[in-house]
Amino acid sequence: MLTVEQLEEFEVNGFLKGSVVLNEEEVEKLREELNLVMEGKTVKQPVLNHNKNKSDKGLYDDMEMSVDEKVVQIVNIWTASDLFFKHASHTTICEEIAQLCKSDTLRIWHDQVQYKPPVSGGPTGWHQDHPLWPILQPADLVSAWVALDDAVIENGCMWMVPGSHKWGDHQKYLASTPDFKPYHKKPELLPEGAVVEAVPFEIKKGQVGYHHCLTWHGSPHNRSQLKRRAIAVHYMPGHTRYEPSRNHVMHQFVTVEPGEILRGDQFPVVYAK
Numbered sequence: 001m002l003t004v005e006q007l008e009e010f011e012v013n014g015f016l017k018g019s020v021v022l023n024e025e026e027v028e029k030l031r032e033e034l035n036l037v038m039e040g041k042t043v044k045q046p047v048l049n050h051n052k053n054k055s056d057k058g059l060y061d062d063m064e065m066s067v068d069e070k071v072v073q074i075v076n077i078w079t080a081s082d083l084f085f086k087h088a089s090h091t092t093i094c095e096e097i098a099q100l101c102k103s104d105t106l107r108i109w110h111d112q113v114q115y116k117p118p119v120s121g122g123p124t125g126w127h128q129d130h131p132l133w134p135i136l137q138p139a140d141l142v143s144a145w146v147a148l149d150d151a152v153i154e155n156g157c158m159w160m161v162p163g164s165h166k167w168g169d170h171q172k173y174l175a176s177t178p179d180f181k182p183y184h185k186k187p188e189l190l191p192e193g194a195v196v197e198a199v200p201f202e203i204k205k206g207q208v209g210y211h212h213c214l215t216w217h218g219s220p221h222n223r224s225q226l227k228r229r230a231i232a233v234h235y236m237p238g239h240t241r242y243e244p245s246r247n248h249v250m251h252q253f254v255t256v257e258p259g260e261i262l263r264g265d266q267f268p269v270v271y272a273k
C-alpha cells in the first residue's frame with residue numbers, strides 16, 4: 001500500500017517510484033516468456049508485435065529517427081502469455097493503482113512491452129498517454145511500468161515532466177530538442193507558472209514506477225551495451241467509459257456502446273474490492 005506521502009507526491013508530480021515488486025526469479029521468467037512472444041513462438045499472439053520506431057516514423061516530426069533503430073513494442077502480451085496476465089493482476093500493483101485512481105475496480109485497458117535493444121534502441125517521443133487513447137474518458141487512468149532490466153539514463157530510461165498532468169491535453173504541441181529535452185511549440189497555451197523541465201525516471205529491475213495518463217513523458221535512444229526491457233500495464237478505473245473520437249488499435253475489441261463503461265473479455269477486471 002502507498003503511504004499518504006507517496007499519494008501526495010503522485011498528486012503533485014504525476015508520477016511516483018514504487019517498490020521492487022518482482023524478485024530475480026520472477027523477472028527471469030518474464031524475460032524468458034517475452035523472448036518466446038517476440039519470436040512468435042507462443043500459441044496465442046499479442047495484439048501488436050512490431051518495431052514501434054518504424055511505425056512511428058513521421059509521428060514525431062522533430063525527432064531524429066532511423067528505421068535501423070528499434071523499439072520492439074508488444075501490445076497485450078497478456079493475451080499471449082498467462083504469466084504476463086498474472087503480472088497484470090499483481091496484488092501490490094493493483095492495490096496501489098486503485099489507491100492512485102481512487103477506484104474500487106480496475107480493468108486492463110492494454111499493456112505494452114517496450115524493448116530497446118543495446119546500441120540500436122530507438123527513442124520514444126515526448127507524449128501524453130490519454131490523447132493517444134482517443135476512445136476513453138475521463139483522463140484519469142494510471143499506468144504501472146515495471147523494469148525487466150535496470151532502466152537508467154544510459155540505456156534509455158523514461159523521463160518525466162513534473163506537474164504536467166495538471167496542464168491538460170498538449171499532445172500536438174509537444175516536441176523534442178535533438179538532445180531529447182521536451183518543449184512546447186506554443187508555450188503561451190500553458191497555464192501560468194508551468195515549468196517544462198524533465199527529470200529522469202530511473203527504475204530498478206523488478207521495481208514499479210507509476211504515471212498518470214496526462215503526464216508528459218518519453219524515453220531517448222539506447223546507445224549503451226545494455227538491454228532495456230519493460231512491461232507497462234495501463235489500468236482503467238471502474239468508471240472509464242468508451243467515448244470514441246478517433247481510431248485506436250484496441251477499438252476492434254470494443255463490444256459496448258458509446259458512453260458505456262468499457263468492459264468485456266478483452267478488458268478484464270483485475271481488481272475488485
Ligand SMILES: O=C(O)CCC(=O)C(=O)O
Binds near residue numbers: 145157217232
Ligand atoms: O517504455 C517506454 O520507454 C515508454 C513507455 C510509455 O510511454 C508508457 O508506458 O506510457
